[in-house]
Amino acid sequence: MGNLLQIENGESVKRSDIPLVPFDRFAKLLSDFVRKDGFIVQFFAFVEDGGNRLLAVVRNSHLYVVSTEVGEEFPSFTATCSEKFHMFEREIAEQFGITPVNHPWLKMVRYHANYRGVPDVFGNDYAEDIPGKYPYFQVEGEAVHEVAVGPVHAGIIEPGHFRFQCAGEEVFSLEIQLGYQHRGVENLLTEVAMKRLPIICEGIAGDTSVGHNLCCCQALESLAGLSVDPGARVVRAIALELERIANHIGDLGALSGDVAFNPPAAYFGRIRGEFLNLLQVLCGNRFGKSLVLPGGVSKLMNPEQVKIIEDKLKELEPEIRHVCDLLFTSQTVQARFEHTGTVAKQMAEDLGLVGYSGRASGIDYDARVTFPTEVYGLLPANRNEMTKGDVYSRATVRREEIMHSIHLIKTLLNKSGEASSKTLMQEISLQPDAFVVTVNEGWRGELSHCLMTDASGKIARYKVKDPSFHNWTGLAMSLRNQEISDFPLCNKSFNLSYCGFDL
Amino acid sequence: MESFVSILIALLSAPLFPGIILKVKALFAGKKGPPLLIKYYTLMKLFKKGSVYSTTTSFVFKLGPIVSLAGGIMILLFFPLGAIAPVLSFHGDVLVLFYVLATGRFFTIAAALDTGSPFQGMGAAREAFFGTLAEASIFAVLILFYRMTHSLSFGEYFTGANPISLTGPAGALLLLVIVALFIVLLTENSRVPVDDPATHLELTMIHEVMVLDHSGPDLALIELGSFYKLFFYSAFLAMIVCPLSPSGGLLNLPVFYGIVVLVYMTIGLVESIMARFKMNLVPKFVLTSSILVVFAAILTMGFIK
Numbered sequence: 001m002g003n004l005l006q007i008e009n010g011e012s013v014k015r016s017d018i019p020l021v022p023f024d025r026f027a028k029l030l031s032d033f034v035r036k037d038g039f040i041v042q043f044f045a046f047v048e049d050g051g052n053r054l055l056a057v058v059r060n061s062h063l064y065v066v067s068t069e070v071g072e073e074f075p076s077f078t079a080t081c082s083e084k085f086h087m088f089e090r091e092i093a094e095q096f097g098i099t100p101v102n103h104p105w106l107k108m109v110r111y112h113a114n115y116r117g118v119p120d121v122f123g124n125d126y127a128e129d130i131p132g133k134y135p136y137f138q139v140e141g142e143a144v145h146e147v148a149v150g151p152v153h154a155g156i157i158e159p160g161h162f163r164f165q166c167a168g169e170e171v172f173s174l175e176i177q178l179g180y181q182h183r184g185v186e187n188l189l190t191e192v193a194m195k196r197l198p199i200i201c202e203g204i205a206g207d208t209s210v211g212h213n214l215c216c217c218q219a220l221e222s223l224a225g226l227s228v229d230p231g232a233r234v235v236r237a238i239a240l241e242l243e244r245i246a247n248h249i250g251d252l253g254a255l256s257g258d259v260a261f262n263p264p265a266a267y268f269g270r271i272r273g274e275f276l277n278l279l280q281v282l283c284g285n286r287f288g289k290s291l292v293l294p295g296g297v298s299k300l301m302n303p304e305q306v307k308i309i310e311d312k313l314k315e316l317e318p319e320i321r322h323v324c325d326l327l328f329t330s331q332t333v334q335a336r337f338e339h340t341g342t343v344a345k346q347m348a349e350d351l352g353l354v355g356y357s358g359r360a361s362g363i364d365y366d367a368r369v370t371f372p373t374e375v376y377g378l379l380p381a382n383r384n385e386m387t388k389g390d391v392y393s394r395a396t397v398r399r400e401e402i403m404h405s406i407h408l409i410k411t412l413l414n415k416s417g418e419a420s421s422k423t424l425m426q427e428i429s430l431q432p433d434a435f436v437v438t439v440n441e442g443w444r445g446e447l448s449h450c451l452m453t454d455a456s457g458k459i460a461r462y463k464v465k466d467p468s469f470h471n472w473t474g475l476a477m478s479l480r481n482q483e484i485s486d487f488p489l490c491n492k493s494f495n496l497s498y499c500g501f502d503l
Numbered sequence: 504m505e506s507f508v509s510i511l512i513a514l515l516s517a518p519l520f521p522g523i524i525l526k527v528k529a530l531f532a533g534k535k536g537p538p539l540l541i542k543y544y545t546l547m548k549l550f551k552k553g554s555v556y557s558t559t560t561s562f563v564f565k566l567g568p569i570v571s572l573a574g575g576i577m578i579l580l581f582f583p584l585g586a587i588a589p590v591l592s593f594h595g596d597v598l599v600l601f602y603v604l605a606t607g608r609f610f611t612i613a614a615a616l617d618t619g620s621p622f623q624g625m626g627a628a629r630e631a632f633f634g635t636l637a638e639a640s641i642f643a644v645l646i647l648f649y650r651m652t653h654s655l656s657f658g659e660y661f662t663g664a665n666p667i668s669l670t671g672p673a674g675a676l677l678l679l680v681i682v683a684l685f686i687v688l689l690t691e692n693s694r695v696p697v698d699d700p701a702t703h704l705e706l707t708m709i710h711e712v713m714v715l716d717h718s719g720p721d722l723a724l725i726e727l728g729s730f731y732k733l734f735f736y737s738a739f740l741a742m743i744v745c746p747l748s749p750s751g752g753l754l755n756l757p758v759f760y761g762i763v764v765l766v767y768m769t770i771g772l773v774e775s776i777m778a779r780f781k782m783n784l785v786p787k788f789v790l791t792s793s794i795l796v797v798f799a800a801i802l803t804m805g806f807i808k
Binding site: 145146147148149154155168169256258259260261262263265266267270330332333335336340483484485486487488489 | 528531532533534621622624625628695696701702703704705706707774775776777778779780781783784
């Protein structure tokens with residue numbers, strides 16, 4: 001792949017080994033790669049020796065990294081190559097004030113001043129409220145009306161602003177504006193003491209605390225040269241799967257509630273609680289917080305806990321099966337789910353959707369299979385047959401993944417006898433001038449953290465990517481020519497993270 | 504005297520029955536559900552609160568709740584609950600009364616548009632559309648009943664010389680009417696599968712979204728009005744299902760309210776076993792009811808004469 005450096009998931013490399021190529025070469029490499037079924041894992045900017053650098057981590061069946069140096073602007077890849085770049089380029093413009101020239105939709109991502117203190121690309125005064133100077137996209141015409149929803153919503157959910165351009169009940173266009181929860185996570189992670197990193201990462205997205213923290217800890221382990229006991233790896237995988245099941249079940253229940261079909265909503269609500277309780281059995285916290293630490297896990301799994309989890313799974317599995325049958329065989333529910341919010345495979349590939357949203361559209365990518373971490377290399381993969389890209393497919397993928405994850409946990413419980421020791425948060429020193437990228441399949445899809453250390457071993461750049469970063473555009477596209485009354489259903493079928501996106 | 508006792512019982516007990524729907528739904532969901540008297544508590548809570556008015560609204564906004572409540576009470580005054588003669592009655596009252604209900608809707612829609620919110624406009628458009636379709640069914644029912652009883656008043660339908668009865672010569676046709684009226688009941692009262700009274704999702708709402716801006720006592724009036732409207736449709740159905748003799752007097756009431764409770768339980772049952780329809784399927788659903796009644800009316804041409 002000349003000039004693209006192949007790397008392994010969670011393997012640290014010297015920063016000097018990352019190819020630094022001229023921009024033209026960089027553009028050609030990336031464009032060629034992305035056109036040949038390549039996807040972008042990370043694409044971000046950082047400052048090095050006073051100059052702006054761009055770094056891209058891309059994947060097909062392997063991970064590759066390449067970087068280049070740019071000035072205050074560069075020709076947009078979104079304009080010349082693929083929509084897969086579009087959010088990343090907007091993020092680069094927002095974070096570092098580097099303009100992607102000819103970007104077709106250069107709009108702020110999260111609404112904050114850039115890190116370099118250079119004039120704002122968007123001309124915004126950030127003392128004003130979102131959206132600042134930005135005029136929302138509008139469709140003109142007598143019959144067109146605009147509906148604005150949020151950022152404050154009726155339910156207890158996160159803030160986000162949705163603008164619909166409709167003719168009657170039909171949606172022409174949906175524009176999603178986020179950024180209301182921007183906390184500056186990436187910069188915070190480079191500033192705080194090492195021992196706070198796992199705690200902050202657990203708070204990036206509250207429903208993905210195990211996933212994000214796992215990415216962080218794997219990166220730190222790699223940079224510090226820590227090894228993890230096989231037993232601890234088993235516990236981590238179990239925690240990640242429990243998180244996946246709890247969220248999928250909660251969402252199936254919410255989908256059911258959104259179409260006013262109450263019984264499964266109530267049953268799934270309870271069952272979700274049971275899985276959160278299992279996480280508590282495992283680590284003392286219902287959301288799996290404070291379990292994963294660099295070097296292992298904070299709590300060991302003893303036979304008593306194994307027994308509790310085994311028994312509970314035995315009890316819950318048939319219940320889940322029954323409630324799923326109730327939900328998926330009900331004709332009125334099928335009528336709502338099928339052909340609603342369809343994202344065709346071509347569209348999903350163009351946008352680079354990940355996780356169940358991508359798999360429901362036929363993109364067969366699961367980071368647990370392609371880039372296995374922990375013990376996933378030894379475990380069987382899941383296959384889903386329903387790939388029509390509608391709400392029904394997304395719900396079905398969730399159902400299959402729940403069953404698959406239960407199977408995985410059962411398998412892992414049998415391995416629980418493996419040696420392990422408890423880890424405490426320790427002061428660790430990181431390899432200087434190093435780079436690492438970690439990729440894990442969180443319950444929503446591909447999570448990725450990227451760390452770069454400086455000459456003193458301090459973290460110079462911490463880049464976080466939640467799967468929602470890819471998938472929000474998918475939600476916007478799924479609403480095209482749908483009924484506006486189906487928006488809540490489509491939204492729930494994706495169930496993307498606001499704070500994971502806002503960082 | 505009996506008439507006044509009967510209407511008083513109805514007005515006081517109407518908020519009880521929606522509690523039954525909630526109980527049935529809770530039962531299906533494996534929950535305990537709220538107490539049966541929940542709606543009374545809600546009303547008390549709302550009446551104690553103050554009202555908040557948006558600065559964009561005018562007097563029209565305040566008129567909506569009052570007119571819709573008045574419509575709900577008025578139609579009950581004319582209805583022979585449990586075959587007890589209604590407080591008021593005149594020939595042709597049904598036509599007036601259904602339009603009194605429609606006036607209530609008109610003012611609710613006007614109040615919703617008065618807020619200038621895009622949600623409320625959307626809800627108003629849906630409500631107006633589906634309400635118009637339901638009207639077709641109601642008037643088909645009135646035509647059919649006219650052919651059966653030669654009268655145009657609720658009093659005459661159930662207490663007149665020629666009462667509507669399942670056991671009468673055209674009783675079989677009433678089965679179609681019962682189904683059609685139940686569909687109308689679900690539509691007019693924003694129940695599943697047409698609307699979801701429990702949702703918090705503004706974009707999917709029909710009726711609820713129109714009253715989002717009302718608060719405190721205004722909201723209480725709207726709630727009360729909707730209880731009476733639902734009670735009226737349930738009572739209408741109950742009287743068709745189980746016609747009672749006017750001679751029974753107040754003793755009819757236990758049977759009547761028993762049937763009414765069954766109607767409410769059926770609503771709860773339907774809401775538990777069905778998901779909502781996609782919005783574009785609702786018109787077909789509502790029109791099904793008119794087709795049923797029109798079909799019944801055509802059949803009367805043959806053998807009622």
